Amino acid sequence: MTNANGQRPLRRGPAAAPRVVVAGLASCFGCQLQITNVEAHLVDVLGQIDVRYWQLASSDPMPEEFDVAVVEGAVTTEEAERLVRTLRERARVLVAIGACATTAGIPGMAAAGFIERPRQVYEHVPAACGDMIAPRAVGAVVDVDFEVRSCPIDSLDFVDVLQRALYGSNKAVPTRTMCGDCKRNETECFFGKGTLCLGLVTRAGCGARCVNLGRPCNGCRGLSPDANLESARAACGRYGVPASDFDRALEMFNQTNPVLRGGE
Structure with a gap:
């Protein structure tokens, strides 16, 4: 059995729990907070996975090996772009959560004319601006397996997508309008x-x-x-x-x- 993206499920029977990392890029971190708001089911959800790294909850370094990467936020720096590419290389499944990660969201509003903007603000452009790039969605940098849209995400929507990533599903992603x-x-x-x-x-x-x-x-x-x-x-x-x-x-x-x- 494969999931909606043609991959084999990550969790079957009594096998070891999939190793998960949660990373945050340019965002308000509200979508990560939304994950914790599913209190009634959070223990059950966490019981199905092995959370190896969660940027919001710990300052420990990210491990070298993991199965699932959950990413919140837009890509706005060269460092963030390198991180996203590393996550894609190491993870079997990459999940983008929230508007910033799936559409570039609010950071994306600065994308038009981005290269010229620092010079409009600063007489002498700070060196820190040299690492900045035009904001973009995670999917504009690497292939994304699953998305949880909205600003912020719906907690139960995240649980549903995580279930599909772990166990596989043929559920269609809606494309209709609201x-x-x-x-x-x-x-x-x-x-x-x-x-x-x-x-x-x-x-x-x-x-x-x-x-x-x-x-x-x-x-x-x-x-x-x-x-x-x-x-x-x-x-x-x-x-x-x-x-x-x-x-x-x-x-x-x-x-x-x-x-x-x-x-x-």
């Missing part, structure tokens, strides 16, 4: 009130929780592969929402997406 989930939840559309909502182009999977709580979607799960940006801009116009506002809002979590940048 609007379908809103219709199923029977929530009122924000566009009817002339309010911008990015659910019409954002990848589904969170159950449209923000909308259920009365807040428009801000697109933290990234653009859906099924999104039609031109149609979305036209829809904004029909409801009196400026297309420029739509484009500007998309940049919060999609600045480095080649589709948004006019690429493929």
Whole structure:
């Protein structure tokens, strides 16, 4: 049996628990905190794995050998890029968690014109800036086996993905947009009130929780592969929402997406 990415499950029967490392890059570390918020199931989850390194919980050095690498945060320095490549080389499975790791997230907002920006701020660019690179998602540097999207992640979503990584699964990753989930939840559309909502182009999977709580979607799960940006801009116009506002809002979590940048 193989998992959704064509790999053999890491955990079968009474075999030794998979060795896991958790690393943080450019982020607020909120997604790692979300892992600890699944209190009711945390002991059961940790009982299935051997946590060898967790940057948030210990200052011990990362071990040389491990099976699963969990990465939070965007790649913003040459050092971080080297770390991600090392994790990919050593891990059988690499899991990117949170918007910063999966879309470059908030750090990615600085990607456009990044090389020129330090000179706009400093008269004499500090040496520390020499290690910095344009922010990018982990998947833009190495192949990622599993993703846990959203900002921050949902604790149970992480548990579900970890289970799939350990035991294998043929569960499909949703590519639909959020609007379908809103219709199923029977929530009122924000566009009817002339309010911008990015659910019409954002990848589904969170159950449209923000909308259920009365807040428009801000697109933290990234653009859906099924999104039609031109149609979305036209829809904004029909409801009196400026297309420029739509484009500007998309940049919060999609600045480095080649589709948004006019690429493929």
